[in-house]
Amino acid sequence: MFERRFDVVVAGAGVAGIAAAVAAARRGLSVALLEKSVLTGGLATSGIVNIYLPLCDGNGTQVSYGITEEMLRRSLVYGPGEIPAHWRERRNAAEVERFRVAFSPASFTLALDEMLDEAGVEVWFDTLVTGATLEGERLAALTVVNKSGCGVIAGDCFVDATGDSDLAVLAGGVVHTGANALAGWTLEYRQGCNALARDCRVAVVGAATDPEVFEPGISGRTVTESIRRSRRLYREMLKKEYASGRFDRSTLFPLKVPAMADLRHTRCFDAPFALEPGMEWTRFEDSIGLAADWRRSGLVWELPYRTLLHRQVRGVLAAGRCTAAHGDAWEVTRVIPVAALTGEVAGVAAALAVRAGVTPELLPYEVLAGELRGNCRFPLHFSDLGLERPAAK
Numbered sequence: 001m002f003e004r005r006f007d008v009v010v011a012g013a014g015v016a017g018i019a020a021a022v023a024a025a026r027r028g029l030s031v032a033l034l035e036k037s038v039l040t041g042g043l044a045t046s047g048i049v050n051i052y053l054p055l056c057d058g059n060g061t062q063v064s065y066g067i068t069e070e071m072l073r074r075s076l077v078y079g080p081g082e083i084p085a086h087w088r089e090r091r092n093a094a095e096v097e098r099f100r101v102a103f104s105p106a107s108f109t110l111a112l113d114e115m116l117d118e119a120g121v122e123v124w125f126d127t128l129v130t131g132a133t134l135e136g137e138r139l140a141a142l143t144v145v146n147k148s149g150c151g152v153i154a155g156d157c158f159v160d161a162t163g164d165s166d167l168a169v170l171a172g173g174v175v176h177t178g179a180n181a182l183a184g185w186t187l188e189y190r191q192g193c194n195a196l197a198r199d200c201r202v203a204v205v206g207a208a209t210d211p212e213v214f215e216p217g218i219s220g221r222t223v224t225e226s227i228r229r230s231r232r233l234y235r236e237m238l239k240k241e242y243a244s245g246r247f248d249r250s251t252l253f254p255l256k257v258p259a260m261a262d263l264r265h266t267r268c269f270d271a272p273f274a275l276e277p278g279m280e281w282t283r284f285e286d287s288i289g290l291a292a293d294w295r296r297s298g299l300v301w302e303l304p305y306r307t308l309l310h311r312q313v314r315g316v317l318a319a320g321r322c323t324a325a326h327g328d329a330w331e332v333t334r335v336i337p338v339a340a341l342t343g344e345v346a347g348v349a350a351a352l353a354v355r356a357g358v359t360p361e362l363l364p365y366e367v368l369a370g371e372l373r374g375n376c377r378f379p380l381h382f383s384d385l386g387l388e389r390p391a392a393k
């Protein structure tokens with residue numbers, strides 16, 4: 001057994017966990033980032049989900065700022081892709097015309113590694129979180145396993161950025177589950193295609209929800225079946241292309257298949273408040289930032305701080321896919337730009353809570369809002385950007 005202690009411990013190095021770890025480390029705290037794979041980026045890189053969805057409302061106004069914008073720009077440092085030139089002039093813009101990019105997953109990994117190095121985060125790859133120790137209702141330590149054996153990582157505050165709310169579950173907390181459709185994003189070489197880099201593109205396989213396999217939530221069976229079925233579907237697509245005579249195995253072949261299950265909704269926190277469908281354009285007194293709906297221009301959401309807290313387990317904040325949202329609202333909060341945004345907020349809140357010697361639910365909202373408005377330069381309410389709910393037609 002090995003033992004270590006940090007001010008802030010973040011589980012999961014997807015975009016949410018990285019934003020959280022960087023935000024806390026930039027505030028001078030000791031931060032550990034625990035990741036079961038050997039890559040940074042989670043679904044965005046291991047899952048080959050390579051579209052950084054919009055930071056703008058589709059009508060020329062940027063609504064999300066901070067590390068999420070920094071990550072979008074850095075995703076282009078070591079690879080191709082461009083921010084659409086005229087996104088500010090567009091009205092009712094299609095998604096591809098908005099402030100978004102398509103990036104190379106490997107390039108993004110390099111950029112994310114660099115952000116973590118610069119911030120001084122202690123990254124633990126190949127380290128699976130397997131258990132949680134509580135002191136009363138407060139999360140006090142995580143059990144991990146890696147090549148050194150089993151260990152205990154204690155912390156003053158934790159961020160659950162596992163995408164699946166693993167910390168909440170391991171701590172015995174309630175979580176909510178969602179359903180999934182079969183998906184698989186594969187990076188392939190396709191002669192004559194110039195979409196991502198020369199002759200490379202991301203092929204997407206998808207199929208309708210299968211309740212037999214994709215039961216709500218997550219299980220060993222769900223993960224295994226989703227991976228096996230998506231790869232089978234991709235093999236069938238290749239065979240069809242070869243049979244058509246348009247391509248052969250030297251002009252069309254996979255370069256990289258996803259290294260994690262392409263599941264969208266697994267488990268989110270049972271929080272004091274959850275975002276529900278239809279809550280776009282709702283003002284929340286505890287808003288921590290704004291998110292644009294990537295599917296339709298002109299829909300903007302305020303994100304309440306309460307969606308990052310757990311109803312029973314103290315000392316842990318949700319980030320990214322783990323934040324509390326249901327149904328259609330989860331479609332908005334789960335995507336890369338919003339996951340990075342809630343990640344940054346979780347890291348800031350964790351840092352402020354540790355400094356104040358309190359758990360995150362006792363952190364005064366005014367203190368958090370002051371830091372988000374001041375140092376992070378976040379707009380917190382629609383009115384900060386002069387936005388208002390469009391009149392009903």
Ligand SMILES: Cc1cc2nc3c(=O)[nH]c(=O)nc-3n(C[C@H](O)[C@H](O)[C@H](O)COP(=O)(O)OP(=O)(O)OC[C@H]3O[C@@H](n4cnc5c(N)ncnc54)[C@H](O)[C@@H]3O)c2cc1C
Binds near residue numbers: 037042051164183263
């Ligand atoms: C099929 C599909 C298509 C999508 N398309 C898009 C798109 O086009 N654009 C977009 O913006 N978003 C898209 N998304 C959503 C987006 O990719 C993710 O929701 C987002 O990247 C989630 O980030 P995250 O950091 O919250 O979680 P994740 O990316 O899931 O990261 C969680 C990390 O935690 C690690 N982890 C998990 N459990 C443990 C544990 N017990 N111990 C240690 N580490 C652990 C994982 O290995 C992973 O690295 C898509 C998602 C899917 C599934």
